[in-house]
Amino acid sequence: MEMKTKLTFLTKLTAGGLVAMAIALWTQWLSGDPAYPKFPPGPVIFIGVAAIVIFGARWWWTPMMGALIALLVTSGWFARLPQAMLRLNHPNQVGKFAAGIFIGSVLQISSLLLTDIAGLAATVQNFRRAGSVADSARMACRFFGGIFVLMGVLLAVGRLPVDKYHNLMHLLWGAFALGVSFLGTMAARRFCIASGAFYLTLAALGLTIGNPAMSRAWYFGPMLLHTGDHIFHMVLGSIFLAMGLVSGRQWIRHPSQA
Helix, strand or coil: CECCCCCCHHHHHHHHHHHHHHHHHHHHHHCCCCCCCCCCCHHHHHHHHHHHHHHCCCECCHHHHHHHHHHHHHHHHHHCHHHHHHHHHCHHHCCCCHHHHHHHHHHHHHHHHHHHHHHHHHHHHHHHHCCECCCHHHHHHHHHHHHHHHHHHHHHHHCCCCCHHHHHHHHHHHHHHHHHCCCCHHHHHHHHHHHHHHHHHHHHHHHHHCEHHHCCEEEECCEEECHHHHHHHHHHHHHHHHHHHHCCCECCCCHHHC
16 A cells, blocks of 8 residues: 655654664774674665665555564574673774774664664554555565565675575575565465464474573574574564455544544
């Protein structure tokens, strides 16, 4: 569903948080943080998503993309909490420029939490302002699929320390989502519902049977998943299940929500 293109304050806040996240990572990279030995592709992705949030304002769900990528990075930040706290408490032990490491770390977690909250709040606000969500599932598959393909390729090309099988799963899912988005609304709805059920099941299994002494580590085939992955899968599954269920709905807006 297309809405008025006027950006709400929460949507602007979401885009601003994404840009701040990019600045935070570049600050840490320029300060010699060993976590970023090469030019980090993450900031490029953040800025790209921020552009989608701004220029895709006619679609009610675009702030959700910002919230999703922020929640992914937030879960990773907390999964590596000891290393993150080292950068906050003893930045002089990390990298070449302690002040830059500290400022970048503070800006990173602050912008992450801001984007998490603002992105979800903006999505709810836009959803309530929309008159219908007829094509939401199809457009969500198209945009989220594109983001996952882009992220998967960048992570593979950049040879970052991520599970290659986990990255491959999301890359293939993104490719399937892109393909389904061109098959029609019903196919996209079914794909979103099936994807939501799959990711929620994956998250529930990981949180239930994962080793509590090792950050809920659990092998799903060749993939090693941890708490951060389980949380991300739970959020992703909830989003896509909701997109599949609400797509095609129409209602009459109250004048105060116009």
